[in-house]
Amino acid sequence: MRRKTITFSRIVEAGMINFVRNASLAIAAMAVMVVTLTIVLFSIITSATFSNTINQITDKIDISVYLNDSITPAQKDGLLTQLRQLPNVKSVSYLSKEDALKRYIDKNKGNQDLLSAVNETSNPLPATILIKPRDLNKIQDIKNFLTKKDVAALQSNEPSYSGDRKAAIDKITHATNILRQGGIGAVIIFTIISALIIFNTIQMAIFNRRDEIQIMRLLGASTWYIRGPFVVESIIYGILSAIISILLVNAAFAASSGALQASSLGLLDIQYASTYFTSNFLWLLTLQLAVGIVIGAASSVIATRRYLKFKTSK
Amino acid sequence: MILLDRVTKTYGRSGTPSLDRISLHVEPKEFVIVVGQSGAGKTTLLRLLTREERPSSGKIIIGGIDYDKLKDKDIPLLRRKIGVVFQDFKLLPNKTVFENVAFALEIVGMGRKEIEHTVPKVLDIVNLKGKENRMPMELSGGERQRVAIARAIVRQPKILIADEPTGNLDPKHAWDVIRVLEKINRYGTTVLLTTHNQEIVNKLKRRVVTISHGKIASDKANASYEIQS
Numbered sequence: 001m002r003r004k005t006i007t008f009s010r011i012v013e014a015g016m017i018n019f020v021r022n023a024s025l026a027i028a029a030m031a032v033m034v035v036t037l038t039i040v041l042f043s044i045i046t047s048a049t050f051s052n053t054i055n056q057i058t059d060k061i062d063i064s065v066y067l068n069d070s071i072t073p074a075q076k077d078g079l080l081t082q083l084r085q086l087p088n089v090k091s092v093s094y095l096s097k098e099d100a101l102k103r104y105i106d107k108n109k110g111n112q113d114l115l116s117a118v119n120e121t122s123n124p125l126p127a128t129i130l131i132k133p134r135d136l137n138k139i140q141d142i143k144n145f146l147t148k149k150d151v152a153a154l155q156s157n158e159p160s161y162s163g164d165r166k167a168a169i170d171k172i173t174h175a176t177n178i179l180r181q182g183g184i185g186a187v188i189i190f191t192i193i194s195a196l197i198i199f200n201t202i203q204m205a206i207f208n209r210r211d212e213i214q215i216m217r218l219l220g221a222s223t224w225y226i227r228g229p230f231v232v233e234s235i236i237y238g239i240l241s242a243i244i245s246i247l248l249v250n251a252a253f254a255a256s257s258g259a260l261q262a263s264s265l266g267l268l269d270i271q272y273a274s275t276y277f278t279s280n281f282l283w284l285l286t287l288q289l290a291v292g293i294v295i296g297a298a299s300s301v302i303a304t305r306r307y308l309k310f311k312t313s314k
Numbered sequence: 315m316i317l318l319d320r321v322t323k324t325y326g327r328s329g330t331p332s333l334d335r336i337s338l339h340v341e342p343k344e345f346v347i348v349v350g351q352s353g354a355g356k357t358t359l360l361r362l363l364t365r366e367e368r369p370s371s372g373k374i375i376i377g378g379i380d381y382d383k384l385k386d387k388d389i390p391l392l393r394r395k396i397g398v399v400f401q402d403f404k405l406l407p408n409k410t411v412f413e414n415v416a417f418a419l420e421i422v423g424m425g426r427k428e429i430e431h432t433v434p435k436v437l438d439i440v441n442l443k444g445k446e447n448r449m450p451m452e453l454s455g456g457e458r459q460r461v462a463i464a465r466a467i468v469r470q471p472k473i474l475i476a477d478e479p480t481g482n483l484d485p486k487h488a489w490d491v492i493r494v495l496e497k498i499n500r501y502g503t504t505v506l507l508t509t510h511n512q513e514i515v516n517k518l519k520r521r522v523v524t525i526s527h528g529k530i531a532s533d534k535a536n537a538s539y540e541i542q543s
Contacts, residue, residue, distance in 0.1 A: 002425070003424075218404065221390060313368065
């Protein structure tokens with residue numbers, strides 16, 4: 001046990017010394033890793049911002065079902081129950097004719113022409129059921145239900161799907177999906193490039209020290225005694241790169257916070273990106289560290305493998 | 315201690331083997347000199363013993379370890395039991411004399427105090443007291459070779475393999491190195507020495523194994539150098 005502790009501390013120490021000695025190589029490897037990790041971070045934040053925007057919009061959207069004046073309370077309750085049972089229905093609320101009128105008056109305050117069209121005695125507004133869907137992309141099942149013959153018979157008009165907003169939402173959802181996929185693609189490509197460069201960096205370091213490795217091998221050093229320092233060295237690259245990357249992004253948000261507040265790209269809530277980053281800082285840092293450490297450790301393990309193989313041919 | 319049974323080593327697909335059905339038995343605490351011209355197969359033999367190479371056929375057993383049954387992960391353990399002195403020293407250039415010797419002990423996980431206690435003793439055996447903090451570059455060839463020997467014996471191996479340790483040295487330094495090997499042998503270590511230094515072989519009066527064209531040409535006790543050059 002004591003030997004293992006001694007050996008472990010020697011491996012870590014040697015890795016740190018290597019890190020300091022290979023400063024120029026370390027900078028090259030870390031530069032690429034910082035870029036990679038920043039892209040990972042950027043993709044996550046962007047994705048979260050888009051999801052947030054979609055959630056906000058989805059929350060505002062509803063389907064209005066207009067009921068016949070002749071509907072009985074039993075029919076109405078039956079319809080509400082059935083709607084609540086649909087899997088994609090988030091919530092259902094009921095507006096009576098009177099409620100609908102109140103809402104209409106509220107909405108159109110200050111527009112005398114529209115207000116004069118209605119009055120307490122002759123209420124032209126139908127009782128309405130408001131449905132909030134869970135997923136806008138799967139609205140079809142609700143549509144299908146509403147157009148069934150017996151259900152359609154209870155309605156005075158075609159249901160309204162917040163028509164123009166739906167089109168806008170579709171566009172945003174589509175764009176988000178493309179961005180998300182593009183982000184994942186960029187993350188994968190940069191992770192591979194970064195791993196390759198770290199791989200090369202470590203191979204260069206190993207090449208410079210191949211005699212030393214051979215001597216260590218001949219003296220009976222175990223695989224991990226030789227490989228360990230290289231792995232420690234690359235893990236240090238990973239940790240430092242993660243910290244640099246997250247500090248860069250933090251600085252970028254701090255510098256542009258004013259601009260972010262001012263710019264709201266229509267429906268897109270850019271300010272949320274900054275909020276998301278700040279409130280998830282620890283989680284994001286942990287993720288960055290994990291990615292950095294894994295890239296570093298994996299590429300150094302692979303890079304050292306070739307130099308540590310024993311001859312197997314006879 | 316060392317047992318080779320009809321060991322053949324052929325490199326690549328070339329027809330002529332570097333070693334051809336070599337059988338050799340070395341007792342514990344023996345001092346054996348292996349002689350032979352360049353290319354006779356001496357170095358191949360040593361590389362087989364340290365498991366840098368695997369034999370094409372035949373059996374090798376050292377200190378009870380059968381090389382056929384040796385797993386890759388156990389090769390380091392085997393090498394820790396064998397001390398090797400290389401012709402080209404193979405010292406770590408950016409470490410001091412002390413650090414070079416200590417390195418062999420660090421590998422096996424020995425603690426710092428124990429290392430600081432052991433290394434000076436061994437440096438004393440090879441007459442390098444007072445040169446602990448020199449770098450290899452500042453040493454003469456003979457001194458470097460003795461650092462290499464110190465490193466090879468510091469773990470107290472049962473077997474010491476010395477591959478032409480005098481090859482790069484002038485006669486005086488060559489004898490310094492040989493004296494150290496004899497001293498270690500007296501302490502109970504089996505020594506396998508390869509050389510083509512005729513004078514050393516003749517004066518040592520030890521068992522001499524002559525290898526020629528990959529075969530054992532002769533194997534005699536108290537022998538002298540028998541190769542015509």
